[in-house]
Amino acid sequence: MKKLFGTLFILTSAIALSNETPTISVTGTGSVSGKPDTFNIVATVETINKNSQTAINENTTIINNAMELLKKAGLKESDIKTENYSLNYRNDYNAKDGEMKYYVRNQLMITSKDLEKAGTVLTALNNGGVNNIGEINFFIADRKELEDKAYKLAYENAKAKASLIAEIDNFKISPKNIDLNYSMPRPISFMLNSAVKADDAPIPLTVPNDVDVTASMNVVFYMEK
Template identity: 35%
Template sequence: MSMQQSQTMVVTGTGSVTGKPDLVTIQLGITTHAEQLADAQAENTKRSQSVVSRLSTLGVQENDIQTSSYTVSPQYDYIDGQQRFRDYEVHHQLRVTSRTVSNIGEIIDAAVLSGATEVSSIQFGIEQITDLYEHALSKAVENAKAHAQALALAAEVVLNHVPVTIQESLQSDAGPFAVQMGKMAASPRIEPGTLEIGATVTVTYSYR
């Protein structure tokens, strides 16, 4: 909070609500190696198709499985200061969205058994988040108003309760968390819990 000019004050308000996730996004990687590029690509295609096919049997829709990156790079060894070609590496990154949060562990397990070599992140979300965010935004405005009233009372001035300006800050999403492939001896138990949806506003009030 800060005082701005002689007749206005600027306050910041925050608000938050919680919601239960109803979708989850997973980043899967399929990496293959071969001395011949065509062989590395063919093996990668085979594994990728196997992963997609297996996930479809678990209810993941085809349009919810998208390629996020596809890279091909030669790999080299350095022996006695000399660079020697080893093989080609093909890496296919898939972005998978499931609207059945409860079976996330089964999806990961199935993907790994079908050929995925990496699970880089898992991110839970709420598909219809607008109403929750607007509720948090309303709380943020009320919070800013309470700050302004407290300032006006302390300064013994009369607050104009109609804001001069209200500026909304950008909404932040819940961040992903990493899953270590080496620890997946069985289907991982992953609890989505609840997500916090936050809002922040900057409000300018006038006073006399």
């Protein structure tokens, strides 16, 4: 009886497997363009000193100077935030003996809808003594409508790919599972040149006419006769 039960179980499993509806998994992408209406800049201030209080004071002075210049440039207080403050005690690998020093880091996050002020912001940060300006991101603040269009295009792209394969053996497709993914616009890297003069003239910066809003999705389709 045990042997018969085992054989019956194997046959039943084989029948169940043969009755499974086949599926196909494809990735679709969709992209639409829009005019940017907001920019964002992240600037980092790092000070190093053997004395912790000196490192903290130097960092605070630079942050305050930069914030004052940003306000003079016409930015609102709500456009400027400080974040990711840290104080660490570690080896100074640039020193010959690798002596221990205090490292203080603080970041300025600037966000504004006045795109023409982007170059002026860079100048203010430079003149304020900020030593690391990472990336500038031009984007569309309210991009839901564009995202919806991008997702629709991504699904249509995925469906077209699946249909092309399914038609080879006369299968019809229907969606089983959808995983969404959204891609943020690529930020513009920017490094201040040491030759830049510390005056009030805005640092030249080209504002992009359009930014892409891109969506992708992985879609699993049933394939049925």
